Amino acid sequence: MAAFFESKELVKKFGGLTAVNRFDLKIEEGEIVSLIGPNGAGKTTIFNLVTGFYSPDEGAIYFRGHDLVGMSPHQITGLGIARTFQTVRLFLNMTVLENVMVGQHTRGSSGVFGAIFRPPSYRAEEARIRERAEAQLGFFGTRLTGYRHDQPAFMLSYANRRRLEIARAMATEAKLLLLDEPTAGMNPRETQEMTELIGRLRDERGFTILFIEHDMRVVKGVSDRVVVIDYGRQIAEGTYAEVSQDEHVLEAYLGRKTKDAA
Template identity: 60%
Template sequence: TLFNAISAMVPVTGGDIRFEGSTLLGLDPNQVTARGIARTFQNVRLFTNMTILENVMVAQHCRTKRGAFGALFNTRAFRQEEDEIQARGEKALGFFGSRLVGFRLNQPASVLSYANRRRLEIARAMATQPKLLLLDEPVAGMNPVESAELTGLIGRLREEWGFAIVFIEHDMSVVRDVSDRVIVLNHGELLTEGDYADVSMDPRVIEAYLGQDTIIEDAIKS
């Protein structure tokens, strides 16, 4: 719900959402993206009838300057802009190694494995050149090997691409390995925040996620 509100996927009933000093309320999703916020989804949402390359190219059209006239008459400026879009898309795909490039560029997204669909969705968000990247449970449904690999890539994203990253995740090992700061929400209410070491030992967090019985059992063992 938080990510949906930020990205204008659902209406906000109260309060304000501000990014770089300006409100995001009243904007359409494409306008939020143009402001520099990109996201992925808990359930992967790709254009499966498009190729892998087309998926990362179409995501960038929120920033294009050449309109329908340029596309209709295939002007030089339009072709130049499309070349730039393709180059940015290929760069984003290349971040994930050979899994999404080479002969795969022109394959439909529907042929990808689940893990590679996850990677493509992140690459699509990267291609929009965001300042803030929202990742919604990025390793959900992955096996331990895939999860560990993607966790490492998320860390590299921040270091090599300079994105600010906010992600939602229930896998505590991922939270531990990637996060600088952890915010815990419980039924929409802020429970606590801080670094992983402090938050993971907070009795309120343990109770909310594991239940009161776990706290009592651990206390008895101690």
């Protein structure tokens, strides 16, 4: 039985710099795993490798029996991995609902002919896409529903943009969600809410989640397992309690380079 998600000996170099160095990671279905490490440790690079934005120089990535290396990002999304971005990247001029409907892209199949002639199958599909998009937005309570549906995304507040980005990723009907610093820039109340939300994503919607986080309260609050990396290499792994006592981790955060302490 192949693992749900597994990366083996991933290596990615940029010129002389090795951003990711023989990185191994295994995730079981239904887990919430957080990825932490000092700035520049290679966390986002790992996301980019997994989602196909970069191709690794060495190593392999398996997801539910598929080898992801060499696939393009849209194929990987089609297989069931969706992500958000560290700097929220929405389609700012599309409406809130349209943003999420774009997320449903891989779950539809209509093309130019469908759009022009609009047979019943096309209309059913559009209705389904819309309905599911609305359902994803409903997950966030009233924050993104009602009149918000037809607002362009640039009208949203920062926290709502983060939520919309997650809704859009959810709409791809992925199995594995990669969230890149979901609470960055949020105030404590919003952060608390996001922490609960990540838990609900798994409990209510059945997503497996890998997320990058700097806020240790979030990491502590929700992760089943914490993976710590530094210089592109895994230096510790375990529950929050285990990891927070690990001397490699303390060294990475506090020792050697005072500058990089998070």
